Amino acid sequence: MERPAAPYDPAEHDPAETRLTITSPEQMRELGRRLAKLLRAGDLVMLSGELGAGKTTLTRGLGEGLGVRGAVTSPTFVIARVHPSLGDGPPLVHVDAYRLGGGLDEMEDLDLDVSLPDSVIVVEWGEGKVEELTEDRLQVVIHRAVGDTTDEVRHLTLTGLGERWADAGLETLTA
Numbered sequence: 001m002e003r004p005a006a007p008y009d010p011a012e013h014d015p016a017e018t019r020l021t022i023t024s025p026e027q028m029r030e031l032g033r034r035l036a037k038l039l040r041a042g043d044l045v046m047l048s049g050e051l052g053a054g055k056t057t058l059t060r061g062l063g064e065g066l067g068v069r070g071a072v073t074s075p076t077f078v079i080a081r082v083h084p085s086l087g088d089g090p091p092l093v094h095v096d097a098y099r100l101g102g103g104l105d106e107m108e109d110l111d112l113d114v115s116l117p118d119s120v121i122v123v124e125w126g127e128g129k130v131e132e133l134t135e136d137r138l139q140v141v142i143h144r145a146v147g148d149t150t151d152e153v154r155h156l157t158l159t160g161l162g163e164r165w166a167d168a169g170l171e172t173l174t175a
């Protein structure tokens with residue numbers, strides 16, 4: 001008799017971590033297009049980094065790579081925007097959690113008319129607010145060189161948490 005596989009225990013695994021340096025907005029967008037190829041329905045991507053770090057620029061590339069309708073812009077007047085797929089892929093739900101005070105409950109109340117498990121969800125400013133959506137998530141932290149505001153260099157750390165990301169090929173993004 002075959003033994004059932006042991007359940008995945010996050011405590012026994014190091015999170016998958018990949019570091020990257022990006023030198024222009026175009027390259028950030030290109031990274032988004034490539035990262036999109038690793039994403040699938042149900043994925044949660046959390047983007048952190050200060051104002052102007054490039055979170056929305058990266059999301060624009062994600063939208064292009066996923067082949068969704070509508071240009072990704074800063075959701076200034078809305079908390080979340082749904083971009084349906086132009087093909088048969090998952091929709092992109094782009095959330096700006098900056099003004100999402102109460103966290104997830106509020107997000108469920110947004111009445112997005114989309115099934116979150118069937119979507120790729122990308123959240124800006126989501127720390128402490130959306131983690132409970134899923135144990136598996138990809139955290140992207142964007143650091144900007146301090147002091148030089150004209151610098152286009154960004155340092156990224158991508159951390160894949162949970163079984164979903166254990167073997168997802170994040171390291172291929174550095175190539």
Ligand SMILES: Nc1ncnc2c1ncn2[C@@H]1O[C@H](COP(=O)(O)OP(=O)(O)OP(=O)(O)O)[C@@H](O)[C@H]1O
Binds near residue numbers: 025050055058
């Ligand atoms: N390497 C880079 N990657 C991304 N954006 C860059 C880069 N270099 C310069 N920029 C510029 O920085 C700005 C990033 O803006 P963006 O809206 O993507 O940031 P954000 O992190 O979403 O900010 P916010 O917190 O206000 O939502 C753009 O004007 C972009 O042209």
Ligand SMILES: [Mg+2]
Binds near residue numbers: 055056057074
């Ligand atoms: Mg933004």
